[in-house]
Amino acid sequence: MGQTNKAILFGLVSAFFFSATYIFNKSMALSGGDFLWSASLRYIITLPIILLIALFNKEAKILFSSFFKSPGPWLLWGTVGFGLFYLCLTAAAAISPAWLIAGTFQTTIIAGLFLSPFIYKDNRRKIPQKALYASTIILSGVLLSQIGEIQRESSSSLILGTLLVILAAIFFPLGNRKILLYQERSSTKLSPIQRVACMTLGSMPLWFIISAIAYERSGFPSENQIIQSGLISLFSTIIATVIFFKATEMAGNNAEALGAVEATQSIEIVITLIAEILFLNAAFPSLLGCIGILVIILGIYYYSLVSVKR
Template sequence: MSRDVLTPGRALAAVGIALCAALFFTFTYVLNRVAADQATHWAWIASLRYLFTLPLMLVLMPFQGGMKPVLRAIAAHPWPWLRSSLIGFGLFYCMLSFAAASGPSWLVAGTFQFTVIAGILCAPFLYSDARRRIPRAGLAVAALIFAGVLLMQFGHASGALDAAGWIALVCLLVAAFAFPLGNRMLLLHLEGTGEALNATQRVFGMTLASQPLWILLAVYAGAMHGLPTASQLLLGAAVALFAGVIAMVLFFQATGMVRNHPLALGAAEAMQGSEVVFAMLLGVLLLGEDWPRGMALGGAALVVLGIVAFAWVVARPAAGSERATRVLRTDKGA
C-alpha cells in the first residue's frame, strides 16, 4: 500500500472524473441505438467502432507508454493476444452491437452492467490459486444485479419476453461475460511472461490484435448490406472517440489517482452505476425514448444499488491483499 496521503480534494476529483468517464461510456449505448434506428447493420456498428479506435489510439500512445513494448509483446506471443482480443473485444462488442436495436438505451445499458460482477464469476475458470474463490458477498451482489436486469427486461416487455427479447438478453449477458473474460485472460498471460504494460497499452494491443476480425466483418457487412452512409460513419467515429478513447483515459486517470486507497477507489468505480441514469437522460432527451416505469424502473434502481454495493465490497479493508482486491475490481480499470 502506498504511503501517499489522500486528501478530500483528490478523492472528490477522482469521483468527479470517474463520473465524467461514465457519461462518455454511455455514448456507446445511445449512439449505437441511433445507428440501429438508421437501419445500420450490427456488423457495421461493431466493426466501425474498432476500425476508428485504432488510428485514434495511435495518436494517444506516445503519451501512454508508447507502442514498441506492445508490438514486442504481441510478436513474442501472438496467440494469447489474438485469443484474448477475440473474446474480450470481438465477442463482447459483436453481441452488444447485435442487441443495440432490442430496446431503449437504458435497457441495453442497464443489462450490460452485469459485466461489473461477471469478472469475479469467471474466476474459478481462470485461476488455479486463491483467486479462484468467489466471495459470498460477490455472489449476493451478482444475484442483486441479475434480479435488477430481469426486472428491467420483463418490465419493458410488459411481463413477457418474446423470442427476440430472449435473444437480446442472452446476447447482452454473453457480452457482459466476454469483456472481463478476455481482459483477465490477457492479464494472466502478462502475469506469466512478466511483461509490464499499462492499461492503455493493453487496450491498444487488444484493439490492434482484433483488427483482422473487424476487417472481415466490414467486408461481410459491405458485401451483404452495402456501404455505410456518412451519418453512420460519423456515429462509428463518435463512439470510438467518446467511449474508446476519452472515457477510457478519464477512467484510468480517476482510478490511478486513488489506486492505493480502497475506499476512494470503490467510490470512483461505483460511478459506473450512473451509466444507467445517463442512458435514461440521454435517451429521453436526444432520442425521445420513454422513461422506464414500474417494474423496469425498480430493476434499474436495483442494478445501480448492486454496483454501489459491489464497490463497497471491494473497498472494505477486509477485502484482503492488493492482489485480491485487484481480482474483485471492475475490468474497466484492470
Template sequence: MKGILLGILASVFFAFTFIFNRSMELSGGSWIWSSSLRFLFMIPFFFIIVLWRGNLKGLYQEIKTNPLQWVLWSFVGFVLFYAPITFAAAYGPGWLLSGTWQFTIIAGILIVPLFFREGNGIRAKIPMKSLKISLLIFLGILLIQLHHVQSVSMTMVLLGFLPVIVAAFAYPLGNRKMMEVCGGRLDVFQRILGMLLASLPFWLVLSGIGIATVGLPSQTQVTQTFIVGLCSGVIATTLFFFATDLVRNAPEKLAAVEATQSTQVIFVIIGEMLLLSTPLPNWLAWGGILIIMIGMIFHSLSSAKSVNIKQNKQLKSS
C-alpha cells in the same frame, strides 16, 4: 475508491454505445458498420498516444512473444464483446440491451477462479460476498426493465438478449486474460492498442462482408460511429482499463470496479429521454435505480473493509 470513481465515469461514456447504436439501427444503419467502424476509428487515436509516449517498440516485442494469445484474447475481449452488442441493437431498445449488459458484473465474479489463486496455489473461490452485492444490483436492473416486459416479444428476447449475455462474459474474460498475458509489462494505452491491432483482421473481414452485403455506410452512420468510437472506445475504455489495472490483483476490489458498469443503465435512460424522446421511467424503475445506488455503496464499503483487514494482518505479521 479511485477505481470505482473511474469506473462510474467510464459508464457515462459507455452509455453512448447503447444510445447511438440504437439510433443508427432506427435510421437504417447496419450493425456490421456500427461495430467494425468503431474499432477502426480507435486505432489512430491509440497509435498516436503510444507513439508519442515512445512505447511502440515495447508493445511490438510483447506481441511478438505471444502472438496467438494476443489474437485469441483480443478476439474474445473486443470482437466477441462488441459485435453481439451491435447485432442485438437491431432487435431491442437501448434500455433492454443496457440492462442485459449488466449481467457482466455477475459474469466477472463467476470467472474469478480462472484467474486468481490463494497463497497455497489453489484456485480462488468465487467471492460470495461480492456476488451477493452484485445480485442486489442486478435485482435493481430487473426492476428497471420490468415495466417494459409486456412490450418485449420472443424474437426480441432471443436476438436482443442472448447475444448480450455472450458479450457480458466475453468482455471481462478478454480484459482479464490480456492483463494476465501482459503481466504488468505494458501500460493501459499499449494494451488497448495491442488488442486493437490483434483484432484488426477480424474487423477488416467484417467490413468486407458489409461491403458485399449491405454496401457502404451512410454519412450519418459514419459520424455517429465516430462519436461512439471517441466517447466509448477511446475515453470510456481507457478509463475502465485504468480502473481495472488499479485492482487487478484483488478479486473483491475488481468485482466492485466492474460493478460500476451497472450505472450505465441510468445514463442510458437519461440519454434516450433527451436524444430519442423515450418516456420517463415509472416509480418501479426509479426504485430499481435506488437499489443500484445502494448496491454500489455496499460494494465500495465492502472493498474498503477488505483492504483494512489485509493491512491489519500485514501489520500483525510484521
C-alpha cells in the same frame, strides 16, 4: 474540493462518456445502419488513434514488440474481449432499448466473479460470499427491468437482446482477464494504452471479416454511421478510459474513495436512459423498470464496498 471528491467527479464524467456507446449504437440501429458496420467501425477507427497516442507517449516500440513476439494470446483474447463482446452488444442495440442494454450489461460483474474459478489457480479462484450477495442484488434488478419491459416489447426480441448482452458481459471480462493473466505469467509489463492497442490489433482479423460481410449485404456504411462510430471511439474508448484511469489514480490507496469511483459507473444506466428519452424519443421505463434500475445501482454500490474491503 478534496481529492476524494475530485476522484468521484472524474468517475462521473467518465461514466458520461462511456454512455455514448449505448446511445450512438441505438441511434445507428434506428437509422437503419447495419450493426456489423457499427461493430467493426469502432475498432477500425480506434486502432490508428490509439497507435498515435502510443507513438506520442513513446510506447509504440514496446507495444509492437510484445504483440509480434507472441501474437497468439493477443489474437485470441482480443477477438473474445473486444471482438465478440462488441459484436453482441451492437446486435442487441438493434432490438433492445439502450438503457436496458446498459443495465443488463452490469451482469459483467457477476460473469467476472463466476469465471474466476475457471481462470485462476490461486486465491483468486474463491468467490467471496459478500460478492455473491451483491451479484444477487444486481441480477434481481436486471430481472425486474426485463419483466417491466415485457409488457411493451416483443418477448422474443427482448429475450434475444438479453441473451446477446449477457454473452457480451461474459466475453468482456473473459478476454480481459485472460490477457492480464498471460501478461502476469509471461512477465509482460504494458501500460493500459499499450494493452488496449494490442487487444485492438488482435481483434482486427475478425473486424476485417465482419466488414467484408457487412459490405456484401449492405454496401458501404453511411457518412452518419462512420461519424457516430468515430464518436464512440473518441468518447468511450479514448476519453472515458483515460478519465476513469485518472479517477482511480486520484483515489490512490484510499479504499473507500476507490469503491466510490467504481460505483460511479452505475450512473451509466441513468445517463443512458435520460439521453435515450431526450434524443431518441424512447418511452420512459415502466414502474418495474425504474425499480430495477435502482436495484442495479444499489447492487453495484454494495459490490464496490465489499470489493475494496477485500
